[in-house]
Amino acid sequence: MFALPKSALAAAALTMTALPALAKDVNLYSYRQPDLLKPLTDAFTAETGITVNVAYLEKGMVERLQAEGKRSPADLVLTVDISRLSAVVEAGLTQPVHSDVLAANVPAAFHDPDGQWWGLTTRARIVYASKDRVKPEEVTTYEDLADPKWKGRICTRSGMHAYNVALTAAYLHHHGEEATKAWLEGLKANLARKPQGNDRGQVKAIWAGECDIAIGNTYYMGEMLEDPEQKEWADSVNIVFPVFEGDGAHVNISGVAMTKYAPNKDNALKLMEFLSSPEAQKIYAEANHEYPIAPGTEPAALVKSWGSFTADSVNLMELAKLRPAAVKLIETVDFDG
Incomplete structure (x- = not known):
């Protein structure tokens, strides 16, 4: 797991480009702190053997991806709020993902109809x-x-x-x-x-x-x-x-999207599917006090105690x-x- 320094875009782009795109790696850009994602990434690595490298960005995800272009090591972006997800999509920095696993785990209201992004929790x-x-x-x-x-x-x-x-x-x-x-x-x-x-x-x-x-x-x-x-x-x-x-x-969401030039596309899809699974949704929802969206999943006891809503x-x-x-x-x- 790695965290980007707060440096200029050009320097950051060079730093990220230097990261190896290994066969057993997947690289994730996120607006969420890495420690919030660690329980998820650890569980995924334990299940698949694939290492997840998380780059935490305070802001500027669109600008960074644009600056890196085809050299970007990023496979996935994970962020909160539909406006932030849609900004990456509207900038032409994602690619559509179609998966029976994702479709089964993510209700229609919580993913892009064209598969450009998929919700995880609400x-x-x-x-x-x-x-x-x-x-x-x-x-x-x-x-x-x-x-x-x-x-x-x-x-x-x-x-x-x-x-x-x-x-x-x-x-x-x-x-x-x-x-x-x-x-x-x-x-x-x-x-x-x-x-x-x-x-x-x-x-x-x-x-x-x-x-x-x-x-x-x-x-x-x-x-x-x-x-x-x-x-x-x-x-x-x-x-x-x-x-x-x-x-x-x-309601709003946390969600994930595959980048346009994902160098580890197969691994990225595996991580997306894992993140949408009931197992991962439970881990994520409990760690972040959010509501899982996979069918049949329940929020953590604390979250459930706040009451239900439609x-x-x-x-x-x-x-x-x-x-x-x-x-x-x-x-x-x-x-x-």
Whole structure:
């Protein structure tokens, strides 16, 4: 396993190009920390004898792959959020993968119809609600977040963050441009403070009494409960699963795609199929506090304790297509201003 240094693209490209493309290797670029993937890669290597080299990138995956071109050692990319996956696809840096194993393990809503990317696990974009100041039944829909009853009571990270852009794209899918603009304006009017920080920072703000509810991803609850400093924040809130009127809760994914010039294509396919398997999904979901998507799989006990929900029925590729329009609306209402 290796980690890329924070260096210029050209230097990084040279470093990566120098890596050998061995018959028993597969090279993975990931926005996820290598230690989060280690239980998976170790299990895959134990089963197949194939070594997985993981390069962690903080940002710039598209730019790096473009700079490396045909010399890139990357076989697969693994990242979170449909917008990040679709960005790699739209840049022409992936190739379609068709596999009966993948098709059996990954429901249609969670993979590209053309096979350019395949989902692995999901997370819901939910509401964290103060145990002391909010009854769970007070928050039922995403639409409700624009209700004036929440004026001065909501915290969130930047509207331009990929997670909130995806949520806005989902709202746009369900309600159209004018209604989404009005919703963003209503949500902005209800903020207790200017958008800032990360999802865990919003829970800390609830704990500190700065706001009563916040928008965040489910898996952050698991991360906070494991951190002695942040456990008190987590204990101060309930997880509430809002839905879109007439549909389900907004979910996003972690997913994998094969690069256009994958030098170890056969090994890469084996790893993709393994990652989609119930065995790997269970390992990944437990390590990252996410929801497995393979049929017949169950979330970890902690995740299951947060409650059940029905996922929004929209195919995530539809949300990816709406991302530019969602960004434009967020900018139009000056959400972060």
